Amino acid sequence: MFLLVCWTGLTGWATYVASQRFDYWRIKANSHLLRIKLDYYASQMKRSREMLDDMKELDNQLRALLNLGSREAIVQSEDTPLEGAGGPTALDAMELQRVLDGRATDLTLQDISRQMNLLRSEVERRMASFQDLTSKIEEQRHLFRSTPNTWPTNGYVTSHFGFRASPFTGDRDWHRGVDIAGPPGAPVRATADGVVTLAGWAGGYGKIVVIEHDFGYSTRYGHNRQILVKRGDKVKRGQIISLIGSTGNATGPHCHYEIWQYGRVVDPRRFLAKKI
Helix, strand or coil: CHHHHHHHHHHHHHHHHHHHHHHHHHHHHHHHHHHHHHHHHHHHHHHHHHHHHHHHHHHHHHHHHHCCCCHHHHHHHHHCCCCCCCCCCHHHHHHHHHHHCCCCCCCCHHHHHHHHHHHHHHHHHHHHHHHHHHHHHHHHHHHHHHCCCECCCCCEEEECCEEEECCCCCCEEEECCEEEECCCCCEEECCCCEEEEEEEECHHHCEEEEEECCCCEEEEEEEEEEECCCCCCEECCCCEEEEEECCCCCCCCEEEEEEEECCEEECHHHCCCECC
């Protein structure tokens, strides 16, 4: 009985010691695995922060370019340094202190959770910023497409905007557009995106096309031989809308071209930047 009691006690003690050692090695293995995971998440966090820093820089550069206002200013700004702003966060200071203390990889789950929350918030802010930039770019693109700044047809100007001698009476009269001479049947193109509000006969204009654009613009194309669009059609910049003719009060084949802005006629030469 004594030996049985001793054997039983020894076996129980050995079992207890073995279980303790097993728990120790299991905890150590789990701790090592957790450290590997933490190191991996820390490296991924660092890469994410670097990518986010690149996004910040791109965001600032895009905003700086958009603030220049015009394509010419953007093109000429390549030698102009872009202003920078910003600074390290409190978390950045903590990470720097870890590096100085030789504990660069000493991260905890709380640290990673805090960094994840900060990154998520920053990503949300940057996404909102990019959406704002996208809206501004779309607005500028829409403004560009709606502004009549190309020639309606190839040819040469025979009569400018303003006072002139009437080709019919010789008296001084006011010319509301420019006359661009060209061969009969040459294409006439819309100078901006818009909607056709008139496509037909209009007295001295002959066969005319009138297009309404956004931002208060309207264009008129007179003396056509043939009209290729109808009222209500949506047209794009550069789309052929008619053919040059000499209908109405015209001494020869040409396109009478007018630009109106907010109900007032303006000099088309301000917009005739380039030929199509």
